Amino acid sequence: MKTHSLALTLLFLSGLPSCARPGATGGTTATSTTPHITTHAVSETTYVATTECGQGPYAIEIPALGARYGEEIELHIESDHRVEFTATLETGDSELLRDKRMSGPKVAREGALDNQRCLAQSTAAGSRGGDQVPSAPSDSGQAEQIETTDEDTFVHSTAPLHLQAVPGTRASRGEEAMLGFSWPEQSLKDHAIQAGATLRFRIWSMVPNDMQGVRFVVVHTKQAPNTSQAEYDAYLASVEEARIRDAELREKRRLEAEILARARAEIRWEREAEKRQRREEREEERRVALEAESRIDVDVSVPSGKKRKTFTEAQLRERERARKKQAERLVQAEQRRIENERRKEEKRIRRAERAERKKRRLALEAQARLILKVQAKARRKAYCDSHLKSTKCWGAGGYKAHAKLEAMKAKAEAFCLAHPAQARCWSQEKWQENNRLYLLAYEDNLATKPGPPPSPLTEDVPPRFSVNSVWRAGYWEWASAQWVWLHGTWQVPQSDVDSGLTTQAPSAPPAPRVEAPALAVRGTLVWVPGFWQWDSKAWIWVAGSYQAPPSATATWSPANWAVRGSVHVLIPGGWKQ
């Protein structure tokens, strides 16, 4: 059998954090002499279905080893034709992976499923099989009592089917549909997987798959050192020592670099200070020189090129007086400015002091109030302790009633702690949260998401409808928010009908039974009525059931018996466009 590569649906990487797995770098850098963590195969088991068509739910169980460095399981689905499954991984009541879609092979991933022979729609001509009811022909020829079918049984078994283990390993690697889970990495806090715990894959599909050639391969691996545990531990210890040495060395170098940087900064700062000082000295010298120059030559401001103006003694004195007045005004303005600043500063300081004093006062008052409150409380407590009948302290009934009510309160709290499911114990927040969750959880019931189908029903195969008819097993179909069982049927080739190779009976069948469908199914499914079938000895009632039409416009032509000479020939029901 040729096995095509299938789509890789989901892969979770395995591997522990590098600090815990020295040398574990996927095997690319670790040499053969360096101890490191490697993947060791624990088991590789191949399973196949026991039926030609199936939709599950199948179950595969694997015990966890509790390996120190982690484990991983992979589910591979190999097929040479297009299949599609939904897989869930669970342990106990916890779901580790939920409803992961697995389809393949990759080359035909988006095409139609190769399961035509397993579906009801493929019936070109034929009818359904189902429960056999021994005949009790009615002489009156009237319709008999209403019959109901298996669907009347509301509760169906959900016990999963177990697959058959067969020898063999994976035929192709890395290209088939695969679902992987490794732990402890992927284990959630609530899903700690202990040694001995059972991990269970549940595999199912919405419609039956052609299981011919489909193989489920479960690969269980564990992470372990490539040397003995003692050697690996010694190696880990040496690695840890080296790591500590490295860390110490790095810290020493960091400190040295820090000291060096600090010294450099200090030198730079000193140099800049010297420069600044020299610059200030130069500016001071320049200012002194300018002042001296202005005192010596009063005509220095006379524009060049003009005739030099000469001043009289009186004019010079006047100028000198004006300059002095100007200087005095400047000095006074400077003094006023300094005085204003001083006052402002004093004001600010006084304000700050006032605020500080107020703050201290308030703190003291608060402290005093607290002390008074504590004292009052203590006094009240002392008073109440000595006045057990005081209703001001203990309410109506005094301490006796108070103590009783306190005990009841504690009892109520303890009860609610132990019974969180009781609504009378819920807080306001819990009510609000629950109301929100109700609206989420109680989504439109008609759009309920399907879970795995129930286990397949056991069917009694009715007598063959024609010489070359082929049995198509029943399966579950999701319709109207419920799983509906579509009974198995004999698929009759048109050539058999044309050639008269269908069942022949010596007499006419009894009157048909009146049946009522047990389920209200809308839309896609069609109710196919039952009919009488001859098994060479007696009449067998083949009960009606729902079936899936090949198209929306297809109608069901019911089975009937035609008289051909001295015999009655079955014309099986079939779909007509």
Place this chain on the structure above:
Amino acid sequence: MSSIKFEKTTMRAMAMTALCLALVSASGCATSWAINGGKPFEEKVRKEIVPEGSVDETLHITLFPAGAPIAAGTAQASTAQASTAQPRGGTVATHTTLRNIPSLQCRLSQSGDETEHRSYRLYGSTWKKTAALAFVAEAALAAAYLLKSDPEVADTAFGAYMAADALGTGVLAFFPRRDRFRSTRSRESLDIHQLCPPGLNIEVAGRRISVDRNGKLEDNADEYLREHFERSLGPVAVHINLGQRGQFQSQLELNKGVTCGWARSTSHPDVNRFCQPPPPGTAQIPAPTKTIDRVTTMLFVTPGTLSQPRPVP
């Protein structure tokens, strides 16, 4: 949950005072107290409610065969919002428009025993103040009538009566106070929400009909129900399939009143067949005797099954 709670008696006292003052003009405060069996009001009340034992979680399912009070045109989400319950408050559907389409109403409740421990005071200070106030009012009224300048007999009689009642009221003010402690065990029910759970369906005329969270049935449910009534197929089975959390079922009994109510509401052409035929000699149309427009059943589930919502994965 229950907590320390001193009930405010001020408002009650004020109301009592107002009542007493009102009674002064009629029968008098003391007389009214005596007529009412001599029951004083409670003061300084503190109560603790202690749950006792387990609760029963019940889903009440009501079928309206001829149309449920579903508000027409209301969006499902807002309807659902409106129908979620509040703590200790219960909910009241605000639906108004009747539609002739069968539907369900669901109500999830928990009921269980609980004991209320209550300490309180009788004839306390508020009582005394109220009585004193009533005494003053009645005495003033009596004086006004008795000291009238030109009293009539009726005035004098009323004044005397008020004076006597004022004396009685004055005595009430001096009743010694009494502290009481009472424990009362009762069964209380608490509505949780009014959403129909997932997996709920009903079996009508041999067909299983899905129900959405607001109780809406499939579109052709009225036809199935008509068939069910016409073929007299008996009770309607109710199923809930909650997967691994369990499966529950019950029955909606369709008695004569329900059948007749459905036939009348839907103007069934053969209404006489479903309703009690009229006695000979009376009108042809049946008299409007007792008809029932709904039928209810209860599903008892394990506590927490429906009240603890599971988030959608």
